[in-house]
Amino acid sequence: KNFPPGPHPIPLFGNLLNLNIANPLKDFEKLAEHYGKVYSLYWGSRPAVFLNGFEVIKEALVTKAVDFAGRPQDFMVNHIAENKGVVLADYGPGWKEHRRFALMTLRNFGLGKQSMEERILGEISRVVACLEKSIGGTMNPQTLFHNAASNVISLVLFGTRLDYNDEVLTRYVQLFTETSKLINGPWNLIYDTLPVLKNFPLPFKKAFANVEKIKNMTLNVINEHKRTRVPGEPRDFIDCYLDELDKRGNDGSSFDEARLIMYIVDLHFAGTDTTSNTLLTAFLYLMNHPDVQERCQREIDDVLEGKDHASFEDRHNMPYTQAAIHEVQRVANTVPLSVFHCTTKDTQLMGYNIPKGTLVIPNLTSVLNEEGQWKFPREFNPDNFLNDQGQFEKPEAFIPFSIGPRVCLGEGLARMELLLVLVTLLRHFQFVWPEDAGEPDYTPLFGVTQTPKPYRMHIRLREPVK
Numbered sequence: 001k002n003f004p005p006g007p008h009p010i011p012l013f014g015n016l017l018n019l020n021i022a023n024p025l026k027d028f029e030k031l032a033e034h035y036g037k038v039y040s041l042y043w044g045s046r047p048a049v050f051l052n053g054f055e056v057i058k059e060a061l062v063t064k065a066v067d068f069a070g071r072p073q074d075f076m077v078n079h080i081a082e083n084k085g086v087v088l089a090d091y092g093p094g095w096k097e098h099r100r101f102a103l104m105t106l107r108n109f110g111l112g113k114q115s116m117e118e119r120i121l122g123e124i125s126r127v128v129a130c131l132e133k134s135i136g137g138t139m140n141p142q143t144l145f146h147n148a149a150s151n152v153i154s155l156v157l158f159g160t161r162l163d164y165n166d167e168v169l170t171r172y173v174q175l176f177t178e179t180s181k182l183i184n185g186p187w188n189l190i191y192d193t194l195p196v197l198k199n200f201p202l203p204f205k206k207a208f209a210n211v212e213k214i215k216n217m218t219l220n221v222i223n224e225h226k227r228t229r230v231p232g233e234p235r236d237f238i239d240c241y242l243d244e245l246d247k248r249g250n251d252g253s254s255f256d257e258a259r260l261i262m263y264i265v266d267l268h269f270a271g272t273d274t275t276s277n278t279l280l281t282a283f284l285y286l287m288n289h290p291d292v293q294e295r296c297q298r299e300i301d302d303v304l305e306g307k308d309h310a311s312f313e314d315r316h317n318m319p320y321t322q323a324a325i326h327e328v329q330r331v332a333n334t335v336p337l338s339v340f341h342c343t344t345k346d347t348q349l350m351g352y353n354i355p356k357g358t359l360v361i362p363n364l365t366s367v368l369n370e371e372g373q374w375k376f377p378r379e380f381n382p383d384n385f386l387n388d389q390g391q392f393e394k395p396e397a398f399i400p401f402s403i404g405p406r407v408c409l410g411e412g413l414a415r416m417e418l419l420l421v422l423v424t425l426l427r428h429f430q431f432v433w434p435e436d437a438g439e440p441d442y443t444p445l446f447g448v449t450q451t452p453k454p455y456r457m458h459i460r461l462r463e464p465v466k
């Protein structure tokens, strides 16, 4: 009763046949124009409530935070994650304890012997060395950015990075990319819509097999840590968790070794795919907006004059570059529908009743290009983040990491990575859209995380690395 309105579903398929499954974002926008900012849509046999626009999403995820902080539990991705990680774990003590632990440990490693910034800069120097080999030519940066992002989060989780030609790194990145495609593709929807098919040997089985492989690789690393660790002297995230297990013993908490594997897989995956796809979007836009690229480069040259490398603090003196990076994140819209939420109790939103256990989809896309929130909602323009005095200013509607208690827990790390990578690469190289590449296609490949269509970039040297 008084459930948000929406199109009429048909049995079994719900409203899925009304949508362009390859990229339903435009359909979602039209439905909001027709039914209003809170509407319902049947995702197979499940009613889902879509939240559109900043005001609605804030009301749900911030004002009524706990009511909307759950995660649905019977989708393909949940069967893969077995409720053991953190990203898809339902609201409750297990999620809370693991979220808190991850935030605290990420923060402490930022302050440890080698700071997070040093780790990221170390990785960037390898990226620079790799790009130098392509000076004068063109290259597709996809694998390089995935490798680099995987290494940054690996340094935190495992205490080590891998060479770009290392088989294990290649395997991780290949399994992540392939699994992400499977999760984003139609087989995922078929699995969720027709659960009777789940035991058939259909392509979605590959996603399960891949995650098993990633889990086994992660288990090897954990076992190696158990052999070589010195209790009380953690080298990385895994050691911190093992110390925590020693401390807690059998205290009935949610910490256990079986959970550690999926927890690490979750953080590794979440930290790799998102950051690298945002970087890919950045270069696609910067190559095709050379005025923006050059203005960033002039600012970066001024601020870094005489310095060996950039630091995260430098962002305060780089309003235009900061604005350009935020604008990249706004148009990249890397996680367009956030991660799906679920109500934890019967609740109300904008006058509608939403029962406990309802699937809730915060449409972040609807905020990142919402009329009235941005000076130029439909174009790539760093002025969206600059005030009249040319100072950097972040509108409230900038929510690519979502908001509320489930807000991305890697936001700090991601922001530091994006800034340091972009500033360093723009300082040393000029990126040019190849003459024979035709018109750029900005429409991303839709998915839980969106990625630009593959492209090549032409690289010229600006300033040799000292």
Ligand code: HEM
Pocket (backbone or CB within 6 Å): 086, 087, 088, 099, 153, 266, 267, 270, 271, 272, 274, 275, 278, 334, 335, 338, 339, 340, 400, 401, 402, 403, 405, 406, 407, 408, 409, 410, 411, 413, 414
């Ligand atoms: C540009 C990069 C990134 C973007 C755009 C992004 C975006 C997001 C979004 C939209 C969510 C869903 C929040 C919600 O459910 O309301 C999320 C969750 C999450 N992200 Fe990120 N993320 C990025 C990078 C990272 C990194 C580097 C890590 C690694 C530590 C990470 C770890 C997580 C985790 C663990 C969650 C689940 C939080 C929870 O359920 O409590 N993310 N992220």
